[in-house]
Amino acid sequence: MSRRGMNGQGHIRQKTDGRWEALYYVNGERRYITGRKNETAKEVQARLRTALYDLDRGIEAPKDNRLTLGEYLDRWVIGHRENVQYDSWRRYEEPIRVHVKPLLGKVPLTKLSKSQVKQLYAHVIAKGLAYNTVKKVQNTLHKALNDAVDDGLLTINVADRVKIPPARTKPREKVIFTAEETDRIIEAARGHKNEAAIVTILLTGCRIGEVLGSRWPALNLDEGTLEIVTSLKAADKRGWILGTPKTEESYGTVYLTRYTIALLHQHKARQLEQRLKHEVGWNPLNLVFPSAVGTPINRNNFRNRDWAETLAKAGVRYSSPHPGGRDSSATQASIDGASLQHLKGFLRHRSITTTSDHYIHDQEDASRLVRDRMERLHGTNPRKIAPFLDQ
Numbered sequence: 001m002s003r004r005g006m007n008g009q010g011h012i013r014q015k016t017d018g019r020w021e022a023l024y025y026v027n028g029e030r031r032y033i034t035g036r037k038n039e040t041a042k043e044v045q046a047r048l049r050t051a052l053y054d055l056d057r058g059i060e061a062p063k064d065n066r067l068t069l070g071e072y073l074d075r076w077v078i079g080h081r082e083n084v085q086y087d088s089w090r091r092y093e094e095p096i097r098v099h100v101k102p103l104l105g106k107v108p109l110t111k112l113s114k115s116q117v118k119q120l121y122a123h124v125i126a127k128g129l130a131y132n133t134v135k136k137v138q139n140t141l142h143k144a145l146n147d148a149v150d151d152g153l154l155t156i157n158v159a160d161r162v163k164i165p166p167a168r169t170k171p172r173e174k175v176i177f178t179a180e181e182t183d184r185i186i187e188a189a190r191g192h193k194n195e196a197a198i199v200t201i202l203l204t205g206c207r208i209g210e211v212l213g214s215r216w217p218a219l220n221l222d223e224g225t226l227e228i229v230t231s232l233k234a235a236d237k238r239g240w241i242l243g244t245p246k247t248e249e250s251y252g253t254v255y256l257t258r259y260t261i262a263l264l265h266q267h268k269a270r271q272l273e274q275r276l277k278h279e280v281g282w283n284p285l286n287l288v289f290p291s292a293v294g295t296p297i298n299r300n301n302f303r304n305r306d307w308a309e310t311l312a313k314a315g316v317r318y319s320s321p322h323p324g325g326r327d328s329s330a331t332q333a334s335i336d337g338a339s340l341q342h343l344k345g346f347l348r349h350r351s352i353t354t355t356s357d358h359y360i361h362d363q364e365d366a367s368r369l370v371r372d373r374m375e376r377l378h379g380t381n382p383r384k385i386a387p388f389l390d391q
Helices: 041-056 069-081 086-104 114-126 131-150 179-188 195-204 208-212 258-277 299-314 326-335 340-347 352-358 363-378 382-389
Strands: 010-014 020-026 029-034 225-228 231-236 239-243 252-255
Touching (some): 020 041, 069 086, 069 131, 086 131, 179 195, 179 299, 195 208, 195 299, 208 231, 326 340, 340 352
Antiparallel strands (some): 020 029, 225 252, 231 239
């Protein structure tokens, strides 16, 4: 290695636009410190000495301060495309494209400041979007900048030090169906072409993708079980494909109620008749719930048409299949006495903490549930309540 490329070696030069720029080396790689418009050669030289001093202490400065945040995020998003499924990738890509790049895309990556990140969060909130949207922007930017630190492009993640401003509005209420409402939905679904899918979602705690992506080989109607080994996921903007379940814990056996089994028997018989009306090759994936033409069903169409229309017919407030179906079944089971450990297995959650955040939706319900238990334990003893009844 030439002496010019050794650690600790550097010099400054003047660029054609009049700004001063320092050049030095880290393990043979060039690093740049570009001065601001009115920054003097002496000031850039001082910044170079600081960078070299930090290098001697083992602190590497960013590789290139000419890389913009937008350019880095473009590379980062592309790099994640092959590593995650489309649904997950889209949760990275959309916040960056819609919110981060329009406001901060031209800011040099190494110049990104806490105040600019605060400005970004405030800008998204000012649009009147859901508070969860701000959280998505925060989580995506934080993860991307963490990776930039790991890659040596940044020394610190400025997003570590920035908190999201508090929400100005009360979070949207999560609609959880009562047992009586679930019965009304089941009755409203009677005779619907996707009745069996709707009821399966309501009574099994399965995710919508797990139900719509289930295949006949995974369904054992004699045993009354469904093996969760596939899930319907977005392939791109044009269609849906079979993928793997959400997490390792998502794999598992789901036990079906007798009513669900009966509906699935009827559904299977109708599907066999449907196969006879089509040419060979219809429903090649052997899906339990395919579309009319034998392809994977469009999850958005199912959610916005079949599911929503059934809820409206039942006179029940709208709630998507998750939390409407998944969390409601867990909440109803918890009210009936199911333990957190049982619910964790039912929902196939990774941790019991996640379960505790989902199994009951309202603090008042939790308080009422415990009150009722105390009433059963202590409230029926005449010796305890008689003195108060006489007052």
